[in-house]
Amino acid sequence: MSPYIWCLQFTHLSPQTCFVLVDDVDVDGDTNNSQQEKEEEKEKVVGYVIGTPDAHAFAASYPRYIKEVLKSPQGLADVPPPKQLDTLEPWFLPFPVPSGEKKNNKKEKSLKINPESLAQHAYNPRWLVLQGPEGGKAEARKKEMVDTWRAMLHIDLLEGYQGQGWGRRMIEQFCEAVKTEGSNLSGGADYGRGVYLGVAGENTKVVKFYEKVGFRVFEGGEVEGGVWMVRDL
Numbered sequence: 565m566s567p568y569i570w571c572l573q574f575t576h577l578s579p580q581t582c583f584v585l586v587d588d589v590d591v592d593g594d595t596n597n598s599q600q601e602k603e604e605e606k607e608k609v610v611g612y613v614i615g616t617p618d619a620h621a622f623a624a625s626y627p628r629y630i631k632e633v634l635k636s637p638q639g640l641a642d643v644p645p646p647k648q649l650d651t652l653e654p655w656f657l658p659f660p661v662p663s664g665e666k667k668n669n670k671k672e673k674s675l676k677i678n679p680e681s682l683a684q685h686a687y688n689p690r691w692l693v694l695q696g697p698e699g700g701k702a703e704a705r706k707k708e709m710v711d712t713w714r715a716m717l718h719i720d721l722l723e724g725y726q727g728q729g730w731g732r733r734m735i736e737q738f739c740e741a742v743k744t745e746g747s748n749l750s751g752g753a754d755y756g757r758g759v760y761l762g763v764a765g766e767n768t769k770v771v772k773f774y775e776k777v778g779f780r781v782f783e784g785g786e787v788e789g790g791v792w793m794v795r796d797l
Contacts, residue, residue, distance in 0.1 A: 585611035613734040615717030617742040623689035646683040705784030715759035758797040765789040
């Protein structure tokens with residue numbers, strides 16, 4: 565289900581701001597692999613950066629993604645439509661630890677991701693990219709961020725390729741595309757002051773990297789258990 569939430573809508577609606585990093589490996593001298601295997605190894609995808617130059621225009625065009633991707637036969641099989649889109653379900657659900665793993669004679673509880681919430685995010689761009697936790701300061705701060713820094717990105721890079729400048733180059737490629745190429749979203753793109761991103765709570769070690777490439781922390785993300793960051797363009 566994850567590709568339908570974090571990836572496919574960006575490549576479908578805004579391909580001009582989606583890039584992959586490929587390691588062209590020289591395998592012609594390897595006699596142990598078939599020709600097909602060699603061709604596959606020659607283009608090893610080791611990272612990507614995806615996003616949109618205008619989260620609001622992206623949300624406005626989202627019905628096309630629902631129609632053409634989520635409601636395709638494969639999409640319906642992979643992501644069953646949510647039961648309702650009026651109230652956002654919790655991201656996590658508690659579930660008991662198996663009895664064989666009881667500690668101190670107490671049945672402790674753990675958490676699992678709620679598939680209904682995942683489906684809701686896949687079908688609703690407001691929850692996916694525009695809106696923070698409902699109510700209070702956090703919601704207002706998320707709105708302020710997305711209204712001001714309207715472009716958004718997500719980047720991933722295999723560990724063996726980190727620390728070599730590739731992450732910086734991919735981000736610069738994305739930012740240049742936002743500024744010069746726009747997008748194919750209806751109504752055009754307005755990136756406002758720049759770009760924003762979110763860092764998951766379990767991955768805050770990357771905050772220093774983002775700061776080195778021009779991002780700064782935008783207060784409020786801690787309410788979601790992570791970090792919000794922005795960069796001026």
